[in-house]
Amino acid sequence: MTKSVLKDYYEIINVSVTACNEDIKKAYRRQALKLHPDKNKADCAEDKFKKLMKFYLTQQKERLTMLNDVIPQIWPIFSVLLHSIAIQEHLLEMFFNCHTYANRCAHPSNNKDVKGRRNGNFRQSQPFTKFYTPPPNFSTPPPPVPRPTPPQPSSPPPPPKQDEAILYDLKVNLEEICNGTTRKIRIGRELHGVDGILRKEEEVLPIEIKPGWKEGTKITYPKKGDVYPGRIPADIVFMIKEEKHSLFERDGSTLRCNMEIHLSDALIGRVTVPNLGGPDFEINFGKPIQPGTVHWFHSNTYYPYSILGGGLPDRKDECRRGQLVVTFFY
Structure with missing residues (x-):
């Protein structure tokens, strides 16, 4: 210009x-x-x-x-x-x-x-x-554009909870514990569908009782309880309960009994002792038996050729049996 x-x-x-x-x-x-x-x-x-x-x-x-x-x-x-x-x-x-x-x-x-x-x-x-607005300050960089926060993955829904286990007592006698057996228990349960329809069903559960089991042993059948939508069926649990025996009393794998004998048998010194695991014991002491006498019978002493022992089987080794302790009175 x-x-x-x-x-x-x-x-x-x-x-x-x-x-x-x-x-x-x-x-x-x-x-x-x-x-x-x-x-x-x-x-x-x-x-x-x-x-x-x-x-x-x-x-x-x-x-x-x-x-x-x-x-x-x-x-x-x-x-x-x-x-x-x-x-x-x-x-x-x-x-x-x-x-x-x-x-x-x-x-x-x-x-x-x-x-x-x-x-x-x-x-x-x-x-x-x-009109005379000062020019923009180009030396100052513009504020950074905030980056959009990526969407956080939604937490998965909590897993369904299982109903509390249902406990039943299963009574067994010493003969069943000594020799082992199989029980068949019939159970019934309800099936509640999501459509609101109620159905019922029955099932027979085989329970194998092994020789030497102790009282309090539990047998569990998972998810055999009633069925409800959104819940896990309960487990069915059977717990071993020993029935009282008329002659024997259990002490671990040892059996104890108080045995009444006739006076004639006591004078002769010959008695027959019952055995849970097999034939009865025929014992000849060779002398009279005094009242209150305690005798221990073990496979290493009497009839090793046919009787393994007078007590209960060992759970860890079924070939081994406990002792039989007999107290005589007349």
């Missing part, structure tokens, strides 16, 4: 070339209000207003040229925008809060709106409050 042209611009805003930036701002606002086509109908006012706007655009271009040293990659975009006629029209609309001069000339029907602004609305809008 030549010095003569620049001098004409300073004359339009009615300030000296050496005026400070603040004085130029005030004078520019004052002249823009004074020379605007909506406020001033003089012929020369329109030309001066156009020069005033051109001066503003030139000033803006110089300010952006300074920024070009900092962000050279952005300057070509602003250079194209500043030379666009559409941007100049948009600046007039933005700063004067009204239709542009070219738009008003093309659409004379908007004269009523112009008259309204002549009545004082133009002054109240203060259109130049945004």
Whole structure:
């Protein structure tokens, strides 16, 4: 821009070339209000207003040229925008809060709106409050865009709970514990379907009682209880309960008994002792038996060829049997 042209611009805003930036701002606002086509109908006012706007655009271009040293990659975009006629029209609309001069000339029907602004609305809008807004600070990077938090996987539903176990006592005698046996127990249960229909069923459970089992041994049949939707059926548990024997009393794998004998047998010294695991013991002491005498019978002493022992089988080794302790009285 030549010095003569620049001098004409300073004359339009009615300030000296050496005026400070603040004085130029005030004078520019004052002249823009004074020379605007909506406020001033003089012929020369329109030309001066156009020069005033051109001066503003030139000033803006110089300010952006300074920024070009900092962000050279952005300057070509602003250079194209500043030379666009559409941007100049948009600046007039933005700063004067009204239709542009070219738009008003093309659409004379908007004269009523112009008259309204002549009545004082133009002054109240203060259109130049945004005119000297400082340029954006391009040196400060924009805040980082927060990344969307990935959806957290939903926790799996808790597993269904199992109903409490159902416990039954299973009574067995010493003969069954000594020799082993198989019991068949019939149970019934209810099946509650998700459709609300109730069904019943029966089942026979075989229970194998092994030789030498102790009282309190448990036999479990998993998930044989009643069926309900969303629940695990209960386990059926049978617990061994020993029935009292008429002659023998259990002490681990040892059997004890109090045996009444006839006086004749006691004098002869020959008795027959019952055996849970096989034939009875025929014992010949060779002398009279005194009342309260305790005799121990074991396979290593009596009848090793046919009797393994007089007590109960050992659970860990069924080939071994416990002792039989007999107390005689008459």
